[in-house]
Amino acid sequence: MRRIAALCLALLLLVLGSGVAVLYHLGTREEFVAGEPLGATGDAAIARGAYLVRLGDCAACHTARGGLAFAGQRPISTPFGTVYSTNLTPDPRTGLGNWTADDLWRALHNGLSRDGHFLYPAFPFPNYTKITRADSDAIFAYLRSLAPIELASRPAELRFPYNLRPLLAVWRALYFRAATWQPSAERSAQWNRGAYLAEGLGHCNACHANRNLLGATDPEGRLSGAQIPIVDWYAPSLIGSSEAGLLDWPTADLVTLLGQGTSARATVFGPMAEVVQESLQYFSPADLAALVVYLKDEAAPAGTSEQPSSPRAVPxxxxxxxxxxxxxxxxxxxxxxxxxxxxxxxxxxxxxxxxxxxxxxxxxxxxxxxxxxxxxxxxxxxxxxxxxxxxxxxxxxxxxxxxxxxxxxxxxxxxxxxxxxxxxxxxxxxxxxxxxxxxxxxx
Ligand code: HEC
Ligand code: HEC
Ligand code: HEC
Structure with a gap:
C-alpha cells in the first residue's frame, strides 16, 4: 500500500516537475546569455584559476580518498543517499574534455550539466551561482590545463524518489534562483570581497546553516549553526556571541585560526580541519583579512555596533x-x-x-x-x-x-x-x- 502511495506521489511530482522544468528553462534562458564569456586563456588565467579553485575548495570534493586529484568519485553522504563527485580533468570521454567555458558557467551558475540535466545540490551550486563570469572562465582555463585522467563518474545511489533527477525541477522551483553577485554600495570594498568569498566560492553556509527537510539551506544564508547530516559533526553558529563567539575573537586570532588551523584560543578539527587544509590556508593575506572583516560584521547582531560580550557568557x-x-x-x-x-x-x-x-x-x-x-x-x-x-x-x-x-x-x-x-x-x-x-x- 505504502509503495503504491509513494509511486503515485512520485508520478504526480514527476508531472508537476516536468511542467516546472519547462517553465524554469523558459525563465532562465536569459540567465545563460547574461554572463558574457571573456575567453580568459593563457598563463595568467590559469594561475588565477588555480587560486580560485583553492578558494572554492573544488579539489576536496572532486578527489576521492587516496585517488587522483580532480578525478572525482568521492562519495558525498546526504540524508537521501550518496552522491559521487565527477571527473573535472579534461578527459574527453569521462571528464570535461568536450566542455566549453559556457558549459562550466552553466554548471556553476545554473546547476545544470552539459547536456542540461539537473545537478544535485550536494554540488554547492546554490553558492557558486554567485561566482562571476570572469572567475568561472579562469577556473575553466585552469581545469583545462590539468592532465586528463580517464575515470568514469559513479552514478548517484539515492533512495526513491530522490533518485529521479527530473524531480529536482521541483526543488529548484522552490529553493533555487540563479543569482549574480551584487556588491553592496553601502559597504567597503573589503567587506564586499569577504562576502563574495564567504557566500560564493567559500560556501561557508553549506555546513554552517541549517537545511530544511529537502536539504535546502536557509535562504537568508545566515551562518546560524547546524548539525551536518549523516557526517554528524556540528558546525557552530558564527553569528551572535553564544557559540563560536566570533565577536570576542581578536581579529589576529581569527586570522591565524582560519589561515593556519590553530590559534591561542582553539584549533580546528573534523570537517573544518579539511576546509582549512585544502582551502583557507591558501587565501592571500588580503582575502583572509576580507573574509574576517565580513565574518565579524555578520556576527554582530543586526542594528548593533560590535559589542564584545564576556567570553564566559552563559547561554x-x-x-x-x-x-x-x-x-x-x-x-x-x-x-x-x-x-x-x-x-x-x-x-x-x-x-x-x-x-x-x-x-x-x-x-x-x-x-x-x-x-x-x-x-x-x-x-x-x-x-x-x-x-x-x-x-x-x-x-x-x-x-x-x-x-x-x-x-x-x-x-x-x-x-x-x-x-x-x-x-x-x-x-x-x-x-x-x-x-x-x-x-x-x-x-
Ligand atoms: C561539497 C562538495 C563539492 C564541492 C566543494 C565542489 N563540487 Fe563539483 N560536484 C560535486 C558533486 C557531488 C557533483 C555531482 C552532482 C550530480 O551528480 O548531480 C559535482 C558536479 C560538478 C560539475 C558537473 C559535472 C558534470 O559532468 O555534470 C562541475 C562542472 C563541477 N562539479 C565543478 C566544480 C568546481 C569548479 C568546484 C569548485 C569551484 C566544485 N565543483 C566544487 C561536489 C562538489
Ligand atoms: C597527547 C596530547 C593530548 C592528550 C593526552 C589529549 N589531548 Fe585533547 N587535544 C590534543 C591536540 C593536539 C588537540 C588538537 C587536535 C585537532 O586539532 O584535531 C586536542 C583537541 C582537543 C579538543 C578539541 C578542542 C580544540 O579546540 O581543538 C578537546 C575537546 C580535547 N582535546 C579533549 C581532550 C580530553 C577530554 C582528553 C582526555 C580524555 C584529551 N583531550 C587528551 C592533545 C591531547
Ligand atoms: C564541510 C563543512 C564546513 C564548511 C564548508 C565550513 N565549515 Fe567552519 N566548521 C565546520 C565544523 C564541523 C566546525 C566545528 C569544528 C571546529 O570548531 O573546528 C567548524 C568551525 C568553524 C569555526 C569555529 C572554530 C572554533 O574553534 O571556534 C569557524 C570560525 C568557522 N568554522 C568558519 C568557517 C568559514 C569562514 C567557512 C567558509 C570559508 C567555513 N567555516 C566553512 C564545518 C565547516
Missing amino acids: PRAAASRLSPADPAGAAAEERGWRIYEDSCEDCHGADGQGVPGVYPPLAANRAILTDAPVNPIRVVLLGGFGPVTAGNPRPYGMPPFAQELVDADIAAVVSSIRSRWGNHARAVEPIEVDRLRAAPAD
Whole structure:
C-alpha cells in the first residue's frame, strides 16, 4: 500500500516537475546569455584559476580518498543517499574534455550539466551561482590545463524518489534562483570581497546553516549553526556571541585560526580541519583579512555596533541543565570525570585547562567544546586526531583516540567535566549521546 502511495506521489511530482522544468528553462534562458564569456586563456588565467579553485575548495570534493586529484568519485553522504563527485580533468570521454567555458558557467551558475540535466545540490551550486563570469572562465582555463585522467563518474545511489533527477525541477522551483553577485554600495570594498568569498566560492553556509527537510539551506544564508547530516559533526553558529563567539575573537586570532588551523584560543578539527587544509590556508593575506572583516560584521547582531560580550557568557539553557554538585549522582559523575581528566588529558591540556600555546589547545573558555549540542567534544575524544597541516603549522600535534580505552559513561563524564570546569558552563553529556556517535563515519 505504502509503495503504491509513494509511486503515485512520485508520478504526480514527476508531472508537476516536468511542467516546472519547462517553465524554469523558459525563465532562465536569459540567465545563460547574461554572463558574457571573456575567453580568459593563457598563463595568467590559469594561475588565477588555480587560486580560485583553492578558494572554492573544488579539489576536496572532486578527489576521492587516496585517488587522483580532480578525478572525482568521492562519495558525498546526504540524508537521501550518496552522491559521487565527477571527473573535472579534461578527459574527453569521462571528464570535461568536450566542455566549453559556457558549459562550466552553466554548471556553476545554473546547476545544470552539459547536456542540461539537473545537478544535485550536494554540488554547492546554490553558492557558486554567485561566482562571476570572469572567475568561472579562469577556473575553466585552469581545469583545462590539468592532465586528463580517464575515470568514469559513479552514478548517484539515492533512495526513491530522490533518485529521479527530473524531480529536482521541483526543488529548484522552490529553493533555487540563479543569482549574480551584487556588491553592496553601502559597504567597503573589503567587506564586499569577504562576502563574495564567504557566500560564493567559500560556501561557508553549506555546513554552517541549517537545511530544511529537502536539504535546502536557509535562504537568508545566515551562518546560524547546524548539525551536518549523516557526517554528524556540528558546525557552530558564527553569528551572535553564544557559540563560536566570533565577536570576542581578536581579529589576529581569527586570522591565524582560519589561515593556519590553530590559534591561542582553539584549533580546528573534523570537517573544518579539511576546509582549512585544502582551502583557507591558501587565501592571500588580503582575502583572509576580507573574509574576517565580513565574518565579524555578520556576527554582530543586526542594528548593533560590535559589542564584545564576556567570553564566559552563559547561554541560559546551557546553564540550567549543567551538572549540579548538590545532586549525588551528578557529584559522582563529576568526580569520575575529573579522575579521568587527570589520568588521560591533563598532561597535554593542563590542570587548569590552559593548554600549551601553539601545541595543545586550551579547553578553558574554548567555545568549540561548549556548544549546546555536544557532538564535537565527544567525537574529538572518541577519534582523537591532528589539526590541519598548513604552511603556518606544518607539523600539528596530535591527540590520541579514546574510543577503545574509555567506555561511554567515562567519555560522557570527562566531556561533562571539561564543559563545566575553569569557568566553562555547558550542559552535562549523557552516555547515550556518546553511544550514538560511536557509529558515525570518521569524516
Ligand atoms: C561539497 C562538495 C563539492 C564541492 C566543494 C565542489 N563540487 Fe563539483 N560536484 C560535486 C558533486 C557531488 C557533483 C555531482 C552532482 C550530480 O551528480 O548531480 C559535482 C558536479 C560538478 C560539475 C558537473 C559535472 C558534470 O559532468 O555534470 C562541475 C562542472 C563541477 N562539479 C565543478 C566544480 C568546481 C569548479 C568546484 C569548485 C569551484 C566544485 N565543483 C566544487 C561536489 C562538489
Ligand atoms: C564541510 C563543512 C564546513 C564548511 C564548508 C565550513 N565549515 Fe567552519 N566548521 C565546520 C565544523 C564541523 C566546525 C566545528 C569544528 C571546529 O570548531 O573546528 C567548524 C568551525 C568553524 C569555526 C569555529 C572554530 C572554533 O574553534 O571556534 C569557524 C570560525 C568557522 N568554522 C568558519 C568557517 C568559514 C569562514 C567557512 C567558509 C570559508 C567555513 N567555516 C566553512 C564545518 C565547516
Ligand atoms: C597527547 C596530547 C593530548 C592528550 C593526552 C589529549 N589531548 Fe585533547 N587535544 C590534543 C591536540 C593536539 C588537540 C588538537 C587536535 C585537532 O586539532 O584535531 C586536542 C583537541 C582537543 C579538543 C578539541 C578542542 C580544540 O579546540 O581543538 C578537546 C575537546 C580535547 N582535546 C579533549 C581532550 C580530553 C577530554 C582528553 C582526555 C580524555 C584529551 N583531550 C587528551 C592533545 C591531547
